[in-house]
Amino acid sequence: MKIANDLAVAIHYTLTDESGETIDSSAGAEPLTYLQGHANIIPGLERELEGCAVGDKKVVTVQPADGYGEHDENLVQAVPREMFSGVDSIEVGMEFQVQGPQGEQFVEVTEVSEETITVDGNHVLAGKVLNFDVEVVDVREATQEELEHGHIHGEGCSH
Ligand SMILES: [Zn+2]
CATH class of the missing domain: 2.40.10.330 (Thrombin, subunit H)
Known part of the structure; x- marks a missing residue:
């Protein structure tokens, strides 16, 4: 199954800044899950993941405008x-x-x-070029409830 709108996606990622310093990573933790096409993650990353499948690895560079915005x-x-x-x-x-x-x-x-x-008051990552090292670990149909809420329901989530 390829990543497309309304599918539930799980990725492992490592986020580094322009100097190569790690800002955030899901390594050793649960993968990040999100609902494709519902602005759960920054636009520049979501767009690049469209069409990827489980096992695909990708390095995505996101400019500030497609990330957390320019520094205001x-x-x-x-x-x-x-x-x-x-x-x-x-x-x-x-x-x-x-x-x-x-x-x-x-x-x-x-x-x-x-x-x-x-x-x-800017987001701490505003104005930064972000590099994501991503691996797709799961792609599945979203439930009706997840689609209505516009986000993924993980274990123990009850809203
Ligand atoms: Zn919900």
């Missing part, structure tokens, strides 16, 4: 330090969950000064 300067904001009054010490690299226009989102502290804290 508008999502980088300097906010008054008072907004973090409940936090003992603020350091670069800390992550906070904040209420944004599209609901809850994560921001990362990128700069700390006496008056202001600079936070970046």
Whole structure:
């Protein structure tokens, strides 16, 4: 069976950045399962997997526009330090969950000064060229319920 829209797919993958450093990998863990054609995974990867079959291995390079988007300067904001009054010490690299226009989102502290804290709401992989080393391990028909929900139901999933 070849990967096509509305099929349930399982892949093992290793994600590396442009310098070859591993960002994420399913090696030694359960494969990633997703529903093809339902935007479960980034568009650049989904498109390249179409037509692949079990056992196929592929290296896919995804540009930011087909991945987690370009880095958006508008999502980088300097906010008054008072907004973090409940936090003992603020350091670069800390992550906070904040209420944004599209609901809850994560921001990362990128700069700390006496008056202001600079936070970046971009996805940590925004603006990056991503290399996926992928192996297709399973392709099956999705259940009716999975199609209605637009995602795969793994073991122990009950929504
Ligand atoms: Zn569901």
